[in-house]
Amino acid sequence: MDYALMFDVLEGGVSQPIAWDKNNLTNDRNIIILDEGSSSLYLWHGSNQGLVARRTALRQAESLKGHGFTVGKSIVGRDIKLLKEIDQRKIGRDPETDRYNEELQEVLNREYKELDNFIISYASKEIETAPVKHEIKAEPKPIVEKVERIPVVSQPKLQQTAKAEITAASEYDSEPKKIQIEKPKPIVESEPKVEKKPVIMPKPSEIVIKPLGLSIQAKIGFVFMGILDHYDDIWISKKEDGAYAVEHMDGKVCEFTISEGKIKFTANSFAGIATNVKTEIQKKFVELSKLI
Structure with missing residues (x-):
């Protein structure tokens, strides 16, 4: 139901x-x-x-x-x-x-x-039906059997040392004695371990945006003032990358970013409003910018 x-x-x-x-x-x-x-x-x-x-x-x-x-x-x-x-x-x-x-x-x-x-x-008013409650049933947890693992200790392999035999003769021995001389083991130098450090990329929320100067802050305000001449109710939002978006009740007005102390509007800015309104907003912005 x-x-x-x-x-x-x-x-x-x-x-x-x-x-x-x-x-x-x-x-x-x-x-x-x-x-x-x-x-x-x-x-x-x-x-x-x-x-x-x-x-x-x-x-x-x-x-x-x-x-x-x-x-x-x-x-x-x-x-x-x-x-x-x-x-x-x-x-x-x-x-x-x-x-x-x-x-x-x-x-x-x-x-x-x-x-x-x-x-x-959605049931007929004449038919009395008991409401069915939406109950959240907990899914059964899988039973995991613990298997005790017995560690296997491997026996170290005995290294057989190659030995060279040299026979020494003696006048008192019926058979020559064998003198065993061990060959020197080669010394293997281990290469130094180089610790690899992970490269940490900054998160979007950790991106540092430089504070804006008073001049560019004034220009941003000029944009808003030009828009408010035509719309009484606007919504201004600032994105993580520092861009600004302005909307009115029927949709988007414009969006712009700050680059090298200048305001740069996106390609689709002012596309949803009348051309004459767009022209008047831009004209107001230019006039106010001359004051600084």
Whole structure:
């Protein structure tokens, strides 16, 4: 039996389970729908939600997708792998958003049975069925028999020393005596051992990025000021390699790196915005740069 849950993402990044109702999908809410039936997790962004609230809801949805939701000894949605975002503003304008919204409406229009803790199951309301709990069964540990090993002590091989025999004659001996002289053993010098030291490569998190000068910091601020003239709500992120990315509610604005005291934009920067807006941002940047 498949189960489903609905969450309301509150301010501060808290996901709160709520009653299953498609009327919860309003323009002032971010709603997460966890659905085992379609192996999907739907994220509804209301049209009045800002960029920060959307990002917060996305982080909560990604966490649920990876771990599921624990209720007592059960985990609902632990095998869900797909995350589908639905932006209310794009319904009717974006084919992918329309497809996800149609799938979600089918999920919400199914007949269901309410269980405890806001969980629902896809069963007829007239049929009383006991909920099946998702129990995590521990896999049996393999039995490993200990085999006592008896160490085998090898007997050292006796080195046979080649001996040369020299016969010495004596007038009192009927037979000559044999004098044994050992041949000298060759001295073998062992080569000195050279200890190989492993080459330790620095991790990405350990890469040291030099602090930026005041002049280049001012230029970075000029880029942001030019963008804020056209978008009230932007998201700025700094990557491990020191690059900066700027996004607005409908997608990416630009991305740039710092090289030799200059700002270098990537090839696809400003591709998703109007040409006149791009020109005005660049013009504002040039004007402000003349002040330093």
